[in-house]
Amino acid sequence: MGIVAIALNTFREGAKDKIFYAIVVFAIIIMGSSRFIATLSVGQIDKITKDLGLATISLLGLLIAIFVGTKLVYEEISRRTIYTIISKPVTRSQFILGKYFGLLLIIGMTLTILTVFFSLVVYLNSNTLDAHLLKAIGLAFFELALITSVAIFFSTFTSPISSALFTMGIWVAGHFSGDLKGLGQISDSSLSRGVSTFLYYLVPNLSNFDIRGEVVHGVGIPHTFFLFSVCYGLIYSAAVILIATLIFRKRDF
Amino acid sequence: MEVIRTEGLTKIYKSGLRKIRALAGIDLLVGQGEIFGFLGPNAAGKTTTIKILMHLTFPSSGKAWILGSEAGSAAVKQKTGYLPEHPAFYPNLTGIELLSFYGRLFGLGARKNRERIHELLSLVGLRDAAKLAVGSYSKGMLQRIGMAQSLINDPEVVILDEPLAGVDPVGRKSLRDLILRLKKMGKSVFFSTHILQDVELICDRVAILIKGGIVSVGRLDQILAEEIESIEITAKNVSSDAVKAIGEIALNVIGSSDKCMIVVKDEETLEKIQAILGLHGGKIASIIPRAKTLEEHFIEKIRE
Numbered sequence: 001m002g003i004v005a006i007a008l009n010t011f012r013e014g015a016k017d018k019i020f021y022a023i024v025v026f027a028i029i030i031m032g033s034s035r036f037i038a039t040l041s042v043g044q045i046d047k048i049t050k051d052l053g054l055a056t057i058s059l060l061g062l063l064i065a066i067f068v069g070t071k072l073v074y075e076e077i078s079r080r081t082i083y084t085i086i087s088k089p090v091t092r093s094q095f096i097l098g099k100y101f102g103l104l105l106i107i108g109m110t111l112t113i114l115t116v117f118f119s120l121v122v123y124l125n126s127n128t129l130d131a132h133l134l135k136a137i138g139l140a141f142f143e144l145a146l147i148t149s150v151a152i153f154f155s156t157f158t159s160p161i162s163s164a165l166f167t168m169g170i171w172v173a174g175h176f177s178g179d180l181k182g183l184g185q186i187s188d189s190s191l192s193r194g195v196s197t198f199l200y201y202l203v204p205n206l207s208n209f210d211i212r213g214e215v216v217h218g219v220g221i222p223h224t225f226f227l228f229s230v231c232y233g234l235i236y237s238a239a240v241i242l243i244a245t246l247i248f249r250k251r252d253f
Numbered sequence: 254m255e256v257i258r259t260e261g262l263t264k265i266y267k268s269g270l271r272k273i274r275a276l277a278g279i280d281l282l283v284g285q286g287e288i289f290g291f292l293g294p295n296a297a298g299k300t301t302t303i304k305i306l307m308h309l310t311f312p313s314s315g316k317a318w319i320l321g322s323e324a325g326s327a328a329v330k331q332k333t334g335y336l337p338e339h340p341a342f343y344p345n346l347t348g349i350e351l352l353s354f355y356g357r358l359f360g361l362g363a364r365k366n367r368e369r370i371h372e373l374l375s376l377v378g379l380r381d382a383a384k385l386a387v388g389s390y391s392k393g394m395l396q397r398i399g400m401a402q403s404l405i406n407d408p409e410v411v412i413l414d415e416p417l418a419g420v421d422p423v424g425r426k427s428l429r430d431l432i433l434r435l436k437k438m439g440k441s442v443f444f445s446t447h448i449l450q451d452v453e454l455i456c457d458r459v460a461i462l463i464k465g466g467i468v469s470v471g472r473l474d475q476i477l478a479e480e481i482e483s484i485e486i487t488a489k490n491v492s493s494d495a496v497k498a499i500g501e502i503a504l505n506v507i508g509s510s511d512k513c514m515i516v517v518k519d520e521e522t523l524e525k526i527q528a529i530l531g532l533h534g535g536k537i538a539s540i541i542p543r544a545k546t547l548e549e550h551f552i553e554k555i556r557e
Contacts, residue, residue: 009346084340087335253309
């Protein structure tokens with residue numbers, strides 16, 4: 001009950017935030033202008049529209065995940081709104097989970113609005129709707145769920161600026177984790193190989209969620225890959241949130 | 254039956270290499286149906302104690318119980334109401350939305366939640382402001398919506414941290430009346446304050462906390478009875494010999510032989526005065542012990 005109430009309240013608070021509307025309007029403008037940008041290249045309208053649309057959705061979802069997620073817990077503590085929540089029959093774990101699911105609702109709503117508009121733009125260009133686009137957006141959502149869990153994890157013990165920097169760092173490292181492993185393999189030092197392998201497995205492998213290239217170029221995505229990526233995102237997110245709740249349980253307010 | 258009990262409650266904060274002892278072994282007992290005042294100057298440890306009771310902060314050592322169960326358990330929180338100092342709420346929610354949110358945290362059903370919200374908004378006098386965003390509320394209104402959220406679950410124990418601070422005199426009267434009403438409803442109220450007048454007006458028992466330690470605890474009249482400052486004696490038909498003899502042992506003698514007021518420091522001196530009047534002539538009309546006021550007692554304890 002506590003998790004649901006906190007999640008819905010987080011969603012309601014976030015939905016009233018003007019920054020959220022600014023982000024959605026900005027995304028719609030970018031996607032709308034993709035039609036004009038695409039006319040600059042010959043015969044590539046469809047690909048450019050899809051690429052720009054998917055990139056916009058991912059990027060703006062990322063901005064919400066980082067900049068809202070890193071403030072979510074920190075502000076509750078600094079504004080002391082948490083006092084009247086934790087003093088109710090709500091555990092600290094339920095509080096963290098409620099905030100997490102609330103932000104996922106915000107991200108989900110944002111992606112839904114942008115997907116509707118994006119689908120309209122794609123339809124206007126090609127008179128068809130590509131179901132693979134929904135797979136790409138679906139995986140983008142699970143990537144954002146993972147990044148949100150990381151943002152909330154940092155938010156339980158450090159300031160929003162530090163949390164945002166660390167989370168952004170994890171996002172960058174996550175998209176280059178394959179290179180991390182490769183770097184270790186070419187090294188002569190066993191310590192370097194060990195560290196790079198450790199980091200490869202520690203840092204989330206976000207390339208699992210990036211199928212934009214395949215979708216834009218019409219390459220099929222196997223169901224097994226999709227399911228693996230979804231499960232990977234769920235398990236990684238759950239592990240990070242679990243660690244966040246363990247840290248949060250011991251915190252003095 | 255005790256509703257709040259603490260044993261050896263200690264809290265040490267670490268700031269870099271420094272350690273700051275906020276609480277030094279607090280032992281408290283609050284009885285059922287009492288209004289208990291937790292009095293102390295700023296930084297005495299009142300809020301720290303309350304935060305430990307509400308499981309917002311963990312003690313370094315010692316324990317706390319509410320209604321016989323360890324403080325912080327879900328069962329205890331279900332029966333406890335809490336108003337923090339300078340309460341902060343989500344500014345974009347209306348009064349109704351805010352109370353509805355807190356009601357859901359207690360697992361209240363939609364219908365029960367609506368009924369409680371309606372009752373509480375009337376009780377705290379916020380029905381007209383119920384649909385306004387909480388961010389637009391004045392200080393007094395915030396305290397009142399804070400009181401309302403502390404009562405949403407119809408608690409047995411209500412813990413209030415400086416509920417009257419920063420509120421205007423009319424608002425303070427209405428909040429004091431509300432606290433008295435809670436007592437009549439059978440609830441126990443524990444509130445912290447540094448405003449002595451509020452304690453004198455409504456508390457059954459008081460504890461005075463200074464620098465993390467309790468220096469006085471008990472009924473107000475008992476605490477102050479231990480602090481007799483002087484005794485004022487009104488005497489009539491006092492002979493001049495008696496006046497002379499009394500003047501040598503009393504703190505002050507005012508008036509004439511027909512009627513004079515004699516101030517002595519203790520009961521031993523009073524007995525001597527009675528002996529003098531019996532020997533030289535004179536009659537005692539009244540004896541009034543003068544106790545310290547709560548303010549004098551409080552300031553003396555701070556200076557110690």
